[in-house]
Amino acid sequence: MNRLKYNAGTGNQKNWLIQETVFDERYLGKCEAIFAQGNGYLGVRNALEETYTGEVRDTFITGTFNKASSEEVTELPNIPDMTGINIKINGQELNLLKGKLERYCRTMNLKNGEVVREIIWETPSKIRLQAQFRRIVSLENEHLMATAVEFFLDQDADLVIETGIDGSVTNSGAQHFCNIERRVYDINEMQYVSQTTESQIWIAQHAVCRLNVKADVLPEMGRRTLKNKYHFRAKKDQKISFEKVSVYHSSRDMGYMGKQNEQIIEKMKQDGRDVLKTAFSKGYEGIKRESEKQWEKYWKASDIIIEGNADFDQLAIRFALYHLNIMVKHEDNRVGIGAKALTGEGYKGHSFWDTEMFILPYFIFTKPETARTLLEYRYKNLYGARKKAQKNGYEGAMYPWECAWVSDGEVTPEYAGTDVITGECTKCWTGLIEHHITADIAYAVEQYYLVTNDQDYMEQYGCEIILETARFWASRLQYVEEQDRYEILDVIGPDEYKEHVDNNAYTNYMAKHNMELALHMIQELEAKHVDLYGKLDQKINLLKLKKTLEERIEKLYIPKPDTDGIISQADGFKNLKELDLTKYKLAEQVGTIFDDFNIQQISQYKVIKQADIIMLFFVLGVLFDKEIQRKNFEYYEEKTLHDSSLSKCIHAIIANDLGMEEIAYEFYESCLNVDLGLYMKSSDAGIHSASIGGIWESTVMGFGGVRMKGEKLYLTPKLPQKWTKLTFPLCIKGNFLKISVDKTSVTVINHGNEEVSFLLQEEMVKVPAGMKMERKIRENEYEISRHYF
């Protein structure tokens, strides 16, 4: 049974709506996550108004990290809930598991961010309820959420509506708040102030409701709850309309930066009440209209159009663009993007390499200011990165595998799930030995610079990041005397099913690239930017670094293709044991291999979690010819379980590069389905931000063929068979382009102020400011290998 419907909507709603058409309490997590609403500041899972077992009713405010207890790592706390609404009809709570559910349809409208749920439900005592629930998190005012409920009954009944602010929510049982202060103003207006236990961040929440009929209102406080109870008599066929406006503030809000704590608390209360008052006067419709306008602006600038027999693809790219817009607070350089964004408790709101390698390209190529904000965050992370390097006996900046608040440093948990063999918790090695993230961040800085030409960023932040990361690598290399070379021993590469490997190819290549970047930069600075050189030299001994880099880059061991053309993922990969992966490849769920083996055992087999060598081709493809790439793709893909959501998008891109069109599209579809697909459990802990970034990457950088090679922009489009046309925006050096690609031509409109040049299928093309350019494109050179596999 398909619980989701994608092709809902006609006319101008076509390919904007995702519908959940079946209520099934076993799969609540799916639409809680994929229908999550927010604005980068606030993230609210779309838990239903009424309560069900197994729901995960999460609200997050970006940056409000807290440690629930001293031995745990910091995480984004689940803020007291304001989404819950309890409706009782003649004493029977609305509960779709009871009585008779005649109609259920929940629709996420990607165009305006509204979720609408329509139900027709009969209570066990045969009262028929026809109801519509609407909810919006404002894109206009980040502090604001609004809900509207409208319903009719087919007979008179006693109604109770209870809603308020529920601080009894936890992060899977971990409670983050204390010092709760509650108050009701004028019976109706609710105020709930609480503080995180360790980071001592204050959260102020305000809510107020409106009901279109006269009711007795009673405020009630529980231990960690504050609610209003509306009691009234509803007439047969009378339209009952109930609205709730909810307002969130945190003492970490940008507006309170630099203020004293005591000041902030009073200000938060005042601000909360003010926002509430203004919003309440606008009502749900007014709040929605304002937010809608912001969404209109966004879509006007950002929409990607896929034409052809590709409705799902069109919807999916919009789904990705929707989440890409709400996963980041675009102007706040103190916060990163969580692996599950603000849509679930998974990965605790922490930022990984996911941001730089999978999400950032979207921002670099379309929203450079946001990309800069995110890379400023990484500059601020230098504090923790230097601390981590020092703690581990290295120099420079060793980026934390997981980052939270800017000053937190490394926040990777020490332990994960059960080791089925020993029965103990599995030790998490990523925080200790997954080192490639440091090179990934330097690579991202380079990419940002190449695309945007943002000198100011480089001067203020970027150069220092590249130098400090290179300094880390120089100190991280281990000299191996018998071969007179440097190696990188005992790491985890992108493929996390191999712990404690030596010379992971991805890591070594990226480390080398990082060091080369730094060396090149020092040379450039020496030659052309004496002031900046001097400034940086005060922090980092550049002469010494230059010498070290010169010597070590030269002698760093870089795994090369062997006689079969295979680049060993890490030392000894070819000697690992074989394992029949069919069972795990066919499993609906990822990670089922851990039901049979522990990580020590898995490390001994030729089994790969995710793109590793393939990832290397994505980032440093210029170094490898197509034939080598093809051979390695073939060799490694069959050993890859794609148990990470970071895997398929990259495989789609490389397959497309290699002309394996059908395979590329298969991986692409598979990537679109990571969150949006019919497997209903995949998004329980939140959407997969990186995979969502990967949707954009495989669409625009894959099929659209957009890629930087050095300082040059390349456009090598190659659309899937089902597509007739792809249109997407792109921003190069501050010039906004609209690019359309079909099977035979490329059209570029330059909305910018400068001429833009790029290589179209290796041929240099220039588009002057304000001009439109159309070019024919050649048949794909890899066409011949379309049916390669």
Next chain:
Amino acid sequence: MNRLKYNAGTGNQKNWLIQETVFDERYLGKCEAIFAQGNGYLGVRNALEETYTGEVRDTFITGTFNKASSEEVTELPNIPDMTGINIKINGQELNLLKGKLERYCRTMNLKNGEVVREIIWETPSKIRLQAQFRRIVSLENEHLMATAVEFFLDQDADLVIETGIDGSVTNSGAQHFCNIERRVYDINEMQYVSQTTESQIWIAQHAVCRLNVKADVLPEMGRRTLKNKYHFRAKKDQKISFEKVSVYHSSRDMGYMGKQNEQIIEKMKQDGRDVLKTAFSKGYEGIKRESEKQWEKYWKASDIIIEGNADFDQLAIRFALYHLNIMVKHEDNRVGIGAKALTGEGYKGHSFWDTEMFILPYFIFTKPETARTLLEYRYKNLYGARKKAQKNGYEGAMYPWECAWVSDGEVTPEYAGTDVITGECTKCWTGLIEHHITADIAYAVEQYYLVTNDQDYMEQYGCEIILETARFWASRLQYVEEQDRYEILDVIGPDEYKEHVDNNAYTNYMAKHNMELALHMIQELEAKHVDLYGKLDQKINLLKLKKTLEERIEKLYIPKPDTDGIISQADGFKNLKELDLTKYKLAEQVGTIFDDFNIQQISQYKVIKQADIIMLFFVLGVLFDKEIQRKNFEYYEEKTLHDSSLSKCIHAIIANDLGMEEIAYEFYESCLNVDLGLYMKSSDAGIHSASIGGIWESTVMGFGGVRMKGEKLYLTPKLPQKWTKLTFPLCIKGNFLKISVDKTSVTVINHGNEEVSFLLQEEMVKVPAGMKMERKIRENEYEISRHYF
């Protein structure tokens, strides 16, 4: 619809079984609490195996108090859960709200403490499940809980059973545990160790399961969970039998007293695994048999038999005796009895005057060792009581209104629910000004001594309590010059609907009694116990205290009956405003007056929460003649909402004393129904320990007519019309008696070693050791007033 069935069971099960015959997810709290199981050490709410919204899945270990956060008061933490079991049939979880429930019956067997649930349920895809769930908390080994599930399916199906240890539970959102350590031994045996956040108490939990068919077993760890997942194929009509044994230890266990923390943790793990191993080898049936034997012993010694047309009364007194047995750890003088015992989060596991005035009489009169343990707890509380006196500028011992761990001192929360008028939290004044508890405890010590003649207790503990409490009162009195008398100003009496009253009659009388007791004791000690006098004199200046008491007792203002015979509950009661209480008296729920008024307003009306003057008649009845009692009963009762569960039992006793037989029985029934009645919401936060003690009090001290007047035991039985005979055990000065009362005679069997004497309707009767005595009794002197009201 009656959801509970009381007259279930025939033959030797008659009046032992309480059945819940309807599954209604709105009323889960009721049977979770009244069917709660335990042994004084452990308390486990009877949450169903599968999960429902609104359930409160609590497990408590006595004495493991912890503060969830620094601004909250300490409470009994909800221990990680081991009761939950999740059963999936072809992917559909057992959930009685879905599919079709053909039969549901959950039975609490008071005789052996077992709860059995039988269901016939059809999954939404028409697979019929016939299942029986059984659960027991061992009375033989306090660390032990066991569950057995047996079921049949009407067709082959894929089965998954998941169960383990779930540490994501909270106290209404407050998480008490950190430093979690988990492990699985041999795939099957689960170990979960965690520590309370503030009191740093370790809890070790172990569980193991047995399944009668071959299954794949997979251990799984979540953030705060550890479970085993059994996956197997069940055949049509095959009997599937699943057992789980659960073991609990805490570092506060008596066995670990005096040990170092590090030692304890290892010992707990070893002890846990040992208990688990032994218990597992016995299986559910073996564990049950052992526990059953302990229950047999208990009932042999403790059962009360009510004959006549009184099945419900018989069941209810057994219900009370069941809970009285499991609400206390009989030999541990570091812990008291919580207002909700170990059956719910209400009142946080704290002890109030409830223990001394409502529960202790049962133990004093039937289990003197337990009574002594409880009064040793109060001796240990002296530490906190002295601290509180000092803090408030008084001398001696001022008992905390709420007590938790022995050294905690006052633990009353500062704030309660919403003030409907101001919209703020209501300030809790009880911890500050409800002072009568100090006199209540002294009174209880006296009662204990009078009934048991336990000299040793008095010498070691009792005398000091009485002297220190008297010293508090002497310092607490306020001299009022114009009347040349002492008064007690600004208190709350037992009637908590009057805050900040002066000269609450109950308080003044009890304070005077307390001081008189001390004065009398000093005189006795001086005369007869010089050593003890000397010992106590070193702690307390007895000469000074004596003089103070002599002067102040004399001049303490004691409200006397006015010209109408009414004793003013507190100064100015008669001048308070009148209020029509009909609405509140008719409400199903208690406390509905707070929907309309706040406590400041309520204090201005003639409205009483609970027995106050009536309570005074219960404890110091000898001071008031029947006519005065009758007048006051009539005057105050009509103003009393009985919004406290402590009210009705006392009204039943006094009404019976006054010959208002029908009214007495009405109150009695009403008291039986506080927890056991058909109003399904009353016990959500736990059973009412005091009301349960009150059932015993109104049965034995009320209808049975057992009362101490000074040193003399009085027996003035007066059975309700429906009863033909009442038989109960009693222990006087260490001699166990069996007393039977019918409408015309009393029979006493003395199982003790000494002659026992008492006054039967004012006539002295002596029963030699080992003898049986039968006496006729007179018609009730108040017979005439049976239809008084």
